[in-house]
Amino acid sequence: MIYVQPNQVLKTNTSTCEKKNVFMSLLENRFQTYGYKEVKTPMFEPYDLYSTVDGLIQQKDMIKVIDSTGKVLVLRPDATIPLARMMAQYTEDKLKTSRYFYMMDVFRQTESKTNNYNHMQAGIECFGNASPGIDAEVLALSKHVFQDIGFPDFTLEIGHAGFIEEVLSKLSFQEMEWKQLKTYLQAKNKNDLQTFLIDKEIDNSMKEILLAIPDLYGTPESIIPKVKELSLTNQMKKAVVHLETIYQQLELYDMADHIVINFGLLNQMTYYSDIIFQGFIKGVGKPVLMGGRYDTLTEQFGMEIPAIGFACDIDLILNMWENSCPKEKNKDVVIHYDDQMKSIKNAYRLANELRRANWNVLCEHENEETSIGNNTNYIVCIQDKFIFQNKNKREIFPAIQDILKKLTQSNEI
Amino acid sequence: MLTIALAKGRTVKDAIQILREVGYEFPDFHEESRKLIFYDEQQQLKMLFVKAVDVPTYVEKGAADIGIVGKDHILEAKADVYELLDLKFGKCKISVAGLKDSHSYPMENVTVASKYPTIARQFFMRKNIPIETIKLNGSVELAPLIGLSDIIVDIVETGKTLQENNLMVLDDIAKISTRLIANKASFAIQTEVIQLFIQKIQSVLEVKQ
Structure with missing residues (x-):
């Protein structure tokens, strides 16, 4: 999202917008080819919704506004939660698999980025189906999107929130210690983790698993056998088998390359219940895509509906994106006329015809000055004649039909 | 090629030494040099020579894939990076x-x-x-x-x-002590290269002990 500031050069602004539109249409198209339908949710949401539901956005990060009755609202801080709520509240009976995609701004103010309130997110949510087949389809779709936009080395890192949750549920710590433990796991900091665990009274098999987690990172072929060697609980075994199944399905989609398994993956959104994943592209230090399965979130809104989804950070990706496959762009032309009635009439007629043929036309008096790009075509209407001019050539046409024919039928311009 | 950010200051000698033992020689490197970027002989490692406090930032933002820096600066920066090895020097x-x-x-x-x-x-x-x-x-x-x-x-x-x-x-x-940190995206995209690099350093460390 670009944020128009007075000191920003408008020209770069417009070209960024154009680039973004092309980009978004690529995403939109790919989402649709997997059967997803677009939805939008309100920009303003009740503050209560986010302050009473567990595992959501930090309250201090949200942008609050007060309406005319004094009710406190927040600017939509997330797309998944309102969608999940919508599904839970407006679904009448048992839900069939429903696929939705969105392209919306989300608003958050984090410590590090205090001046950047809005983030463009594009993502999908699939409700009502908990099968590994859907998980694989969603992952395949995420890879497909990045193939489309020209990042063949897009790498998907997959973890399992249920697995970690199960390990942590066997431990009892104080809040400070939880924080420490999570920091060490997230940083794969084996050294400090080891020191931390020395004087903690934990079952040996759990200790073994905790210490193994930092190394449970790599290709599925190497990691899945490794994790199976540990003494896992039934719940953990189920999680591993689940990941294995998904991976096999991804092979069927031909999307099994650039997949890494990360058993230490933790998401700050604690509503994830099963697989969680992050996508990375070269040159961006942060994940450009995040998602996972959240089967229990909708329960907080009154009806349990299994769901999985992901969101792409559009701003991050756009920074890296070179428009490699531009959509056919309309051609630009500037038509100049003088004070003669005949000239004005011809100019207007020509402008009309060219616009109908999808040219971008600026029609103005010859004394006007408009800011335009370097490669613009000019047509000067003098009396009955049309003089065409651009960087490469200059040509005179005696009648409107001639110039129209030339411009709309030839590709050299 | 991997990019590594190295902290200027008290841990430079040890860091360069450990890289040398792993097999990366930086022929044109010396501490007084005003150059900021160095390449090893085999052109496998690009080294950014930066202020210690900035190393976690370079790595977190992905400007460098890995970094060698003191734990003090990692704690202070609260950087979201992987902290993969304790190099046991600069204690x-x-x-x-x-x-x-x-x-x-x-x-x-x-x-x-x-x-x-x-x-x-x-x-x-x-x-x-x-x-x-x-x-x-x-x-x-x-x-x-x-x-x-x-x-x-x-x-x-x-x-x-x-x-x-x-x-x-x-x-x-x-x-x-001095730690080896890695950018999370780099670790995902170049898992094998970075893991191999870590293994090499780890075996050098084990010999030292």
């Missing part, structure tokens, strides 16, 4: 120090001077002591001597500087 600790005759620090209205305001704030928050921090960039020991602060939070290697300035350690916050 010291980060401590609270105050005037010799004070023996302990006051429990309220404490002013703390430090190069590490985040670490200081976190430490005292855990102790439920409200503090005010003053960020200094060097010669922190001076602050309590002239009444700029009550105490300081700084790294202590031998304790000599404290001694000479009539200061003493009041509390230890954390042990510090």
